[in-house]
Amino acid sequence: MSRAARAILVVLMVASTALAVANAESENPWQGFYADAPAIRVVDPMVNLVGSTVDAQDTLTIHVSDIALYTGHICPGVASGYMLTRAALAELYPDGTPVRGHIRVAASKPACWLDVPSYITGARGAWGRAEMNNVNDLVVDPHLDVEADDHLVLIFQRKDTGAAVQATFNVEQIMSQEQHEYFEAFHLRVLEGAASEQKKRETWSRIQSLVKKVLLDTPEDLFEITSIDDYEFPEVVAHHHDS
Numbered sequence: 001m002s003r004a005a006r007a008i009l010v011v012l013m014v015a016s017t018a019l020a021v022a023n024a025e026s027e028n029p030w031q032g033f034y035a036d037a038p039a040i041r042v043v044d045p046m047v048n049l050v051g052s053t054v055d056a057q058d059t060l061t062i063h064v065s066d067i068a069l070y071t072g073h074i075c076p077g078v079a080s081g082y083m084l085t086r087a088a089l090a091e092l093y094p095d096g097t098p099v100r101g102h103i104r105v106a107a108s109k110p111a112c113w114l115d116v117p118s119y120i121t122g123a124r125g126a127w128g129r130a131e132m133n134n135v136n137d138l139v140v141d142p143h144l145d146v147e148a149d150d151h152l153v154l155i156f157q158r159k160d161t162g163a164a165v166q167a168t169f170n171v172e173q174i175m176s177q178e179q180h181e182y183f184e185a186f187h188l189r190v191l192e193g194a195a196s197e198q199k200k201r202e203t204w205s206r207i208q209s210l211v212k213k214v215l216l217d218t219p220e221d222l223f224e225i226t227s228i229d230d231y232e233f234p235e236v237v238a239h240h241h242d243s
Contacts, residue, residue, distance in 0.1 A: 028065065028068075028069070030065050030068055030074075031074070031208055031211075031212075033212050033215070033216065034063075034064050034065050034068065034074065034215070035063070035065070036215070036216055037063070037064040037079075037082070037215040037216065038086065039061050039062060039063050040061070040062045040082075040085070040086050040089065040098075040120055041059055041060070041061050041062070041097055041098075042059070042060055042062065042089075042097060042098045042099070042100045042120065042121075043058050043059050043060075043097050043098070043099045043100065044058060044059075044060050044099075044100040044101070044122070045058060045099070045100070045101065045132070046100070046101065046132060047060065059097060060100075062119075062120055064079070064082050064215060066119075067082055067116055067119060067120075070115065070119050071113075071115055071116070074211055075183075075207060075211065076174050076175055076207065076210040076211055076214055077111075077112070077113045077171075078113050078116055079210075079211045079214040079215050080113070080169060080171075080174060080214050080222065080223075081113035081114070081115075081116030081117060081169075082116050082120075082215070083214055083215065083218050083222075083223070084117075084154070084167050084169055084222075084223050085116060085117040085120050085121070085156075087167070087223055087225050088117075088154070088156045088165050088167040088225055089103075089120075089121075089156065091165045091225045091227065092156050092158060092163060092164075092165050093158075098120075098121065099160075100120075100121060100122035100132070101121075101122040101132030101134045102122075102132075102158060102159050102160055103121040103122065103123055103137070103156060103157065103158060103159065104123055104137045104138075104139075104155075104156070104157040104159060104233050105117050105118065105121060105123040105137065105138050105139075105154060105155065105156055105157075106138075106139050106140070106141040106144065106154065106155040106157075106233060106234065107139075107140050107141065107144075107152065107153070107154050107155075108140070108141065108142070108144035108145075108151075108152060108153040108154070109140060109142070109152065110140055111152060114138065117138075117154065117156070118138050121137075121156070122134055122137075123137035123138040124136075124137060124138050125138045125139070137159075139233075139234050141155070141234050143234075151168055151169065151170055151171065152168070152169040152171065153166060153167070153168050153169075154166070154167045154168075154169070155167075155228070155231055155233075157231060157233055163227070164227070164228050164229075164231040165225055165226065165227050165228065166224075166225070166226050166227075166228045166231075167223060167224070167225050168223065168224040169222070169223060170221060170222055170223070170224070173219050173221050173222045174210060174213070174214055174219065174222055175210060183203070183207060186199075186203050
């Protein structure tokens with residue numbers, strides 16, 4: 001094959017791959033700006049157990065739209081969980097790529113958006129992927145100090161080195177208590193079928209404007225990420241699921 005022919009073949013392969021990705025993204029009607037959010041790269045040793053990837057590649061790229069598929073939505077809280085996890089992992093792995101299944105996560109209190117760091121890191125609660133030994137790597141630690149009711153504290157800890165970072169989510173920097181209560185009431189009205197189309201369009205626009213701010217123009221004081229020493233991960237009773 002001539003050099004020119006090889007060049008044409010490469011161009012066609014790249015174009016084909018780009019088209020496949022575009023088609024896959026267009027299958028779900030997410031907000032267009034989700035595609036502009038930064039991605040998160042993780043190594044997942046599980047992908048090569050059965051040859052899921054080509055050439056034994058083990059690095060995966062996670063986009064916020066992947067989180068949307070898992071949670072069913074992207075609200076300001078979910079978007080914040082995504083960006084907080086990204087920032088915490090960058091601090092925890094300054095010279096490498098985070099390894100799924102090798103990270104524990106503890107939170108000061110339960111929160112629905114803990115699904116986000118769980119999805120990204122592989123940390124799970126009552127059971128886990130036994131091959132990765134990540135049983136009960138996602139826990140609530142009531143001993144974590146919380147400065148205020150509208151703050152959420154998480155600990156991300158590497159199981160290989162014991163290194164840990166504390167991530168504080170300052171919720172009030174993105175949403176006031178009044179806004180939170182309004183959105184909660186709105187969600188209930190939507191689920192009950194009691195919200196008008198005009199009210200839905202108006203409120204959805206307000207909510208997604210906050211999501212866009214978190215993903216693309218993250219307030220500097222929304223998160224506080226600091227390295228910590230000697231964190232003791234809570235003891236929990238291990239439960240393995242059957243294969």
